[in-house]
Amino acid sequence: MTTPEVRTRAVRLGPRSLAALCLVSAVGVAGFSWPLFADPTSQVAAHAQDAPWLFAGLLVLLVAVVTATISESGLGPKAVAMLGVLAATGAALRPIGAGTAGIEPMFFLMVLSGRVLGPGFGFVLGSVTMFSSALLTGGVGPWLPFQMLAMGWFTMGAGLLPGPDRMRGRGELALLAAYGFCAAFAYGTVMNLAGWPFMGALASNVAFDPHADVPANLARFLAYCLATSLGWDLGRAVVTVVLTLTLGAPLLKALRRATRRAAFETPVTFEPR
Secondary structure, rough: OOOOOOOOOOOOOOHHEEEEEEHHHHHHHHHHHHHHHHHHHHHHHHHHHHHHHHHHHHHHHHHHHHHHHHHHHOOOHHHHHHHHHHHHHHHHOOOOOHHHHOOOOOOHHHHHHHHHHHHHHHHHHHHHHHHHHHHHOOOOOOOHHHHHHHHHHHHHHHHHOOOOOOOOOOOOHHHHEEEEEHHHHHHHHHHHHHHHHHHHHOOOOOOOOOOOOHHHHHHHHHHHHHHHHOOOOOOOHHHHHHHHHHHHHHHHHHHHHHHHHHHHOOOOOOOOO
């Protein structure tokens, strides 16, 4: 009988980190979903005037999450180096295909990295990678904090999947592929929520109607997703599945080997000369 491998975490979420993560997630959920739950009699269209403030607020909260995680978990130089390498790799992968038909290979790297390095590191990695890729591609704008938060959730979710210490082989790859497929659609859906309320000027049957009730706006939103992003979301999901099944095994092995050698939880000591 083989002894199950105990996973070493590069970032362990403590009380302050969890509190900051819950806070930013709650604000993020409100920022994404407010159109579906706003009072039809309120002046929700005026929210467009507040978009820059929401952008600034979310970005500050995201930075606070990263700062709290680093300060409380004692993120050492080895973990910082791992974070830098993976974030740079993900940022370099994102321009491949430029999002054409959902060809975005960075998503499979986020899934595998979150799986190996845990949810805390995964959230930081997803947020930093999206921020770095935005600087690289010139994609900085009011949508960036939404992308950072959604990618942080995406990568963190992979670290929360069951069996990180015991499951290996085809079963693990199938689990990660299934998660990547579903999470790719979820990412596209929440990003649609971020931009959907601001297309009211198009006066179409799929635009957000501030005077409609929740079921009517939900139907409009589903029609909007089907009409505008289904192809991209499906392409992203398929690419993530294909890359996970074909390249997942060697990449998981390499990430786990690097994690063992880094020994994140072992303090760095210096011998006297």
